[in-house]
Structures are given as structure tokens and as C-alpha cells.
């Protein structure tokens with residue numbers, strides 16, 4: 320039976336890089352049925368809603384989703400969609416590729432970001448003219464689920480070292496958020512100890528200093544939601560920008576894949592966007608659905624194109640999205 | 652009348668770099684009375700309290716404080732001390748110095764970090780076996796006070812460009828924390844508009860990507876408390892580590908100055924710690940107390956030693972703390 324893949328291009332270069340990723344998937348011998356849905360700024364302008372109920376339902380009912388980017392409505396689209404796939408972990412690999420100008424070419428880190436709570440649980444109140452509050456939420460159950468995923472991830476050799484003995488680092492701010500990040504830290508370290516996985520820890524501010532100084536000291540990094548957002552974006556800056564990085568929002572029996580980049584309004588519509596992040600997101604989708612060999616083929620083709628060209632403008636080349644996509648398909 | 656300076660060495664290399672900074676202050680024609688107080692791990696071990704009431708009172712009653720570092724008790728010491736001086740802004744310059752190996756030598760950024768609220772307001776609850784919450788607090792009044800300070804800072808030409816026309820960037824996460832960071836963002840931008848100061852904005856995650864890619868695009872950066880903690884530490888990684896960076900916790904008629912680094916247990920007690928951050932913190936103290944010319948002399952002496960040596964081990968040299976301090980004093 321064919322798998323149903325929801326395809327949400329969204330706004331800006333989402334309309335260019337998602338079709339590129341679909342082209343790559345269609346070039347493989349996998350039996351996917353693609354179903355399109357709409358979300359983002361343009362839909363909100365037309366209908367008043369950034370995320371129409373049909374799109375939410377489509378994603379919820381699909382086997383997996385490929386998402387592009389949304390503009391001003393990004394949070395209104397992506398946060399509910401993460402819920403639609405019941406995602407508890409956001410997987411964000413940050414790897415410097417050969418041939419790409421990177422500040423720290425030795426960077427090869429995978430962030431496993433908690434994807435449901437922290438400040439994103441988002442209970443906010445305007446208590447007076449002067450005062451607003453936000454209730455940050457941390458549960459042992461969500462922390463445990465993330466940690467169990469991290470332990471399996473490492474045990475399966477999916478960390479950057481590919482070594483089942485490789486441990487992980489938990490980044491947090493439990494010296495200040497003693498009760499909430501204290502709970503997160505303790506739970507994650509406890510699960511690691513139960514599973515016999517090596518785990519060390521780092522305060523998130525110290526991590527932000529040490530990652531640029533020497534990224535090779537980190538592999539798999541487990542973080543609360545906002546820490547994962549910021550620290551993985553920092554890693555993106557070390558490997559040469561967001562144009563390259565894919566991500567996976569993994570749930571219990573559904574998942575959503577998206578490039579880490581945004582809509583890039585400066586180049587949108589010109590057909591020159593770098594499709595790498597979207598194509599690598601498609602590779603993660605393949606692996607998630609069990610097409611591990613196909614995922615690896617895509618990754619290898621992308622790496623070969625990154626080092627030999629053609630290249631889009633963000634990487635110093637002048638190739639179009641279509642030319643880069645064709646080159647990737649060629650090498651599959 | 653002489654100014655009363657509280658001196659709290661704390662733990663680890665605090666006991667080495669603070670005396671170095673005091674040596675530098677004593678070499679100038681300023682009439683300071685130094686009064687010592689204790690805080691940190693060692694005091695807690697001896698007395699059960701990381702921050703004895705006498706120390707708190709000493710700092711509260713002084714004209715300014717020079718603080719070193721504390722170990723495991725860092726938060727128990729520094730957070731109350733920031734309160735003792737009634738500090739509303741943490742000033743954190745991150746500048747790459749000539750002669751120092753920096754990942755981004757062009758970095759020259761000053762973070763103005765809100766110093767009283769955000770997650771540091773620290774109201775946490777353990778609501779069930781599974782669930783803990785933290786109440787993050789943002790007020791317009793604290794945001795306004797920070798923004799007014801930022802506008803004066805810029806107008807006085809104290810930003811990296813030294814240009815009263817230079818604006819600032821406000822970094823926040825108001826797309827997720829709509830009510831709290833929304834309030835922060837709006838208030839800061841409103842004050843900037845009232846004062847005729849140019850202000851732009853950046854989401855804190857995008858800032859974390861863009862700072863390593865091109866630090867020259869930023870000058871003065873205004874942030875909520877935790878964002879300032881993490882983003883300024885990130886900048887520290889770009890200029891070659893925490894060993895060099897000073898900071899000022901500025902209040903209404905009191906202030907506390909501290910190196911951004913910690914206790915460095917690996918080298919503590921060996922007399923080889925880099926005194927630069929503590930000495931630059933003393934320069935900030937001088938300027939705060941109105942000794943602007945003396946502060947500038949210290950800064951110039953430090954820069955000259957950084958580029959010509961002698962150097963401590965963290966900068967690839969083999970000089971002792973005393974040798975570096977003597978070289979700085981020599982050049983005053």
C-alpha cells in the first residue's frame with residue numbers, strides 16, 4: 320500500500336524548495352501518494368486563517384508531511400502542525416558539508432529538542448497594565464519520552480559518530496530554573512543511567528560559548544524546547560547558514576519534516592533558492608518511513624552536489640533551484 | 652571623600668584575578684577604600700551560607716563592588732548580589748582584541764541584558780509528581796528602564812561604534828512568547844521611537860545564527876534576561892573565550908562588576924589565571940564612578956599587553972597572573 324505524504328509548500332521559497340524535494344522523492348522507487356495542503360501568509364490573506372482545518376486534518380491523517388516555510392504566520396502554522404503529528408521530539412542535525420564555506424567545518428551535531436512544552440506550552444496572562452506572565456511547563460513524562468528517544472537514537476548508531484556507545488549531552492539552565500529545568504535534567508540523566516547510555520551535561524549558556532570554540536566536543540545534544548531552538552540555530556551559523564539544515568518533528572505514528580530556513584522573501588519567486596535543506600528533510604522522511612537505503616542515497620547525492628556543484632547563490636554559485644535539483648536527481 | 656569598594660573574591664581563580672584587578676586600581680591616583688567580603692562555595696562549606704548577611708550588607712552599602720567568581724553556589728551568590736546593588740541592567744561588552752586568536756576578530760558588540768526579571772524572577776512550583784511550572788515575568792516598567800538606559804548609552808557614544816547616531820537591536824522571541832516578549836519588544840521599540848534612537852529587531856534564534864555568520868552587523872543589543880545570558884556567552888565564544896570579558900551590573904546608585912568567566916577549577920590555585928576580564932571589569936567600575944580617563948588608561952594598558960604579551964596559558968603564553976598584572980600596571 321502506498322504511503323500518503325502531505326505536502327505543504329507554504330510561503331516564499333517554500334513554493335520552490337518543496338517541489339524540488341518532491342521531485343527527488345518521485346525519482347526513487349517508492350510508492351508515495353502526494354496530497355497538497357495550504358498554509359501560511361497567503362492563505363491567511365485569502366481566508367483569514369493561516370492554517371485551514373482541512374490542512375490540519377490532512378497532516379493529522381497522513382503518514383508523514385513535508386512542509387516548506389511560512390512567513391509572518393510561521394508560529395501559527397508550525398506550532399499547531401507539530402501538534403497535529405503529535406510530535407514529542409524535533410530532530411535537528413547540524414553538519415558542515417565538504418565544499419561549503421563553514422565557520423567551523425568540523426561541526427557535526429544532532430540536537431534532539433523537546434517539542435511540546437517549556438515556554439512553548441504558552442500559557443500567558445496580562446495581569447495588569449504593567450505586568451505579563453508566561454507559565455513555563457516541564458513534565459517528567461515529556462522529559463522521559465525525549466530521553467528514551469535519545470537513548471534509542473544513540474543505541475541505533477544514529478548519532479554523528481555512528482557509534483552505539485556514543486553518549487549524549489543534556490543542555491539546560493537548572494542553576495536558575497531549579498525546579499523546571501532541574502526536573503528536566505534529572506529525568507534525562509536518570510533515563511540515560513537506566514539505559515546504560517553515557518550522558519554528560521552543560522549549562523546552556525556555557526554550551527553557547529563552547530560550541531563555537533570547539534564543536535567537535537559535542538555529538539548528540541538533548542535540550543528543552545527553547546534551548547533547542549536557539550542552540551541549534553547557533554550551530555546552523557557555524558556550518559554556513561540555515562540554507563542547508565533539515566529537521567524532523569517526530570511523533571508516535573506520524574511526523575513532519577521541514578527545512579530549518581524560513582521564507583527568504585529577498586529571493587522568493589526567483590527560482591534560485593537552495594533546495595538542500597528541503598531535500599535533506601525528504602531524506603529524513605524516507606528514513607522515518609523505513610526507506611533507509613533510499614534516504615542514504617539522497618544524502619549521498621546531495622553531498623556530492625554540495626562538493627562538486629552546481630551551487631545556488633547562497634553558496635557562491637549561480638545555479639537555479641531546478642539545476643541543483645536536477646543534479647541531485649542525476650546522482651541518485 | 653574616598654569611595655568604598657567592596658571586594659568579593661569568591662572561589663577558584665576569583666582569588667587570583669580580583670587581587671590583580673585591585674593591584675591595577677591601586678596603581679592609579681584614585682582614592683578608593685577597599686573592604687573585603689566573603690561569598691561562595693568555601694564560605695558555604697564553612698558556615699552553611701554561600702552569601703553571608705554581612706557580605707550582602709557590605710555590597711549594598713558600598714559605592715561599587717568588584718566580584719570574582721563562585722563555584723557551585725554561583726547562582727546563590729550572584730543573583731542576590733545583583734539585587735543588593737538594585738541592578739536593572741547587565742552590561743556585557745564582547746570585543747575581539749588584536750593579538751588574541753578569535754573565531755570572529757571583527758566582533759564588537761555590547762549586550763544590555765535585563766537584569767531583574769524574565770525566568771530569573773524565578774517563581775517555580777511543583778504542581779504534581781509529574782509537573783513543574785515556572786512563572787516568567789515581564790513588566791513594561793523594567794523593559795522601559797532598560798530601554799531608557801540603552802538610549803542614553805547610545806546617545807553618549809558608548810556603543811561599539813562610539814557614534815551617538817548608532818542605534819540598537821532588540822533580540823526577543825515574541826513570535827512564541829507573544830504576551831511577555833511582545834510586551835518587552837513593544838516597550839523597548841516605543842522608548843527608542845520616543846527618544847529618536849534607531850532600533851531594529853531580531854528573533855533570538857535568528858540572532859544566534861546570524862551573529863557567528865557576520866558579527867559586524869550588530870552593535871548594541873538589548874535583550875531579556877535569559878536571552879542576554881545565552882547570546883552574550885555565544886559572543887564570548889566568537890572572541891576567544893570567557894577569559895577576556897568583563898561585565899557590569901548597574902543599579903540606580905550602586906553597581907557590581909564581575910568577569911564573565913567562572914572559577915576555572917582546572918587551573919585554580921596555580922597563579923596562571925588570565926586577569927584580563929577582572930581588570931577590564933575594574934575599568935568599567937572606574938568609568939561608572941566617573942573616573943573615565945582612568946578607565947580608559949586601564950583599557951589601553953590591557954589592550955597593549957594583549958597584543959604584545961606577556962600572555963597567560965589560555966592565550967597560548969606561559970606567563971603567570973602576576974606577570975601579566977605587572978605588565979598592565981607598567982603601562983598605565
Ligand SMILES: CC(C)[C@H](C(=O)O)[C@@H](O)C(=O)O
Pocket residue numbers: 393394397398548826827856
Ligand atoms: C517559527 C517558530 C515558532 C519556530 C520555533 O520557535 O520553534 C522556528 O523558530 C523553528 O525553530 O522551527
Ligand SMILES: CC(C)[C@H](C(=O)O)[C@@H](O)C(=O)O
Pocket residue numbers: 494495524725726729730880
Ligand atoms: C551563575 C548564573 C546564575 C549567571 C546567570 O545566569 O546570570 C551566569 O551565567 C551569568 O551570566 O552571570
